[in-house]
Amino acid sequence: MKTTTWMSFFLGLVLSSAALAAADEPAAPNNRDPYETFNRHTYKLNDTLDRAILKPIAEGYVFIMPNVGQKGVHNFLTNLKQLPYFINDVLQFDGYAALSDTWRFLINTTIGIAGFIDVATPLGLPAHTQDVGLTFARWGYKQSNYLVIPFWGPSTVRDALGLLPYYFMTVYPYIDPPELGWALLGVDVIDQRAQFLKLDDVAKKAALDPYAFQRNAYLQRRNALISDNEGTAGKDTAFEEEEDEDIDADFDDDEKPAAPDTTKKKGSVNKSTKTEAASTPHTTPPQPY
Numbered sequence: 001m002k003t004t005t006w007m008s009f010f011l012g013l014v015l016s017s018a019a020l021a022a023a024d025e026p027a028a029p030n031n032r033d034p035y036e037t038f039n040r041h042t043y044k045l046n047d048t049l050d051r052a053i054l055k056p057i058a059e060g061y062v063f064i065m066p067n068v069g070q071k072g073v074h075n076f077l078t079n080l081k082q083l084p085y086f087i088n089d090v091l092q093f094d095g096y097a098a099l100s101d102t103w104r105f106l107i108n109t110t111i112g113i114a115g116f117i118d119v120a121t122p123l124g125l126p127a128h129t130q131d132v133g134l135t136f137a138r139w140g141y142k143q144s145n146y147l148v149i150p151f152w153g154p155s156t157v158r159d160a161l162g163l164l165p166y167y168f169m170t171v172y173p174y175i176d177p178p179e180l181g182w183a184l185l186g187v188d189v190i191d192q193r194a195q196f197l198k199l200d201d202v203a204k205k206a207a208l209d210p211y212a213f214q215r216n217a218y219l220q221r222r223n224a225l226i227s228d229n230e231g232t233a234g235k236d237t238a239f240e241e242e243e244d245e246d247i248d249a250d251f252d253d254d255e256k257p258a259a260p261d262t263t264k265k266k267g268s269v270n271k272s273t274k275t276e277a278a279s280t281p282h283t284t285p286p287q288p289y
Helices: 002-023 036-064 067-080 082-091 095-110 132-138 157-161 163-169 178-195 197-206 210-230 237-254 271-279
Strands: 146-149 153-156
Touching: 036 146, 036 178, 036 197, 036 210, 067 082, 067 095, 067 178, 082 095, 082 132, 082 163, 132 157, 132 163, 132 210, 146 157, 146 210, 153 157, 153 210, 157 163, 178 197, 197 210
Parallel strands: none
Antiparallel strands: 146 153
């Protein structure tokens, strides 16, 4: 019975994503925000509620909880998310990521004392993000219009469709008693809000339009995660130029060619140096996103 339920659940995901992908085409190639009027009103509502409720709670949490405690709680909650990450790895047919997330969960749960200590990252198993929205993108539903969800925040139509399925992939609905699950989910929300406290002032100073700043930051981040899942990361020109500058700087500092030998006759050429220069291509290392 349970197997049939899960099969129906995932079949519904496939059908719903396929149907809504056809209906969620951007109005124009450069317009990913056709619902801007609605989104701006929702953004103001969410911002007002955040200032009045969530932000003060997060600030109080940061003030009361020592840094080591905050880090431990964040690590513990991140470790719980390895389960939905693993499920989405499998749905994306990414065996390497699924195996990596499995080992990360096992190591941090045991050696890391239920995940309060992140032991896996120093061992070469870093944390990464997966969710149902990214799975939909992996299945072909890449382009989606920007949408601000009331009482939630920035999203897209595609990512919004993945919120409910993602929730049922987490441990929260299955914790008994249910009150404990809701309490743990509340701590998760506070922890996530606390992670962004330092960015509030930066965002307001960096942009004349905070709404547009949040929208662009969200879409760029999601596009980076989609590219990372597909192995097409690092195609952004700005990133390539930055890496090129770093490589050039390293070359200048560590691998400067030797000064020409003034004792040689005029017009002579160091053949070995010339051969090395011709046979060594200038390559750019892969980007993190």
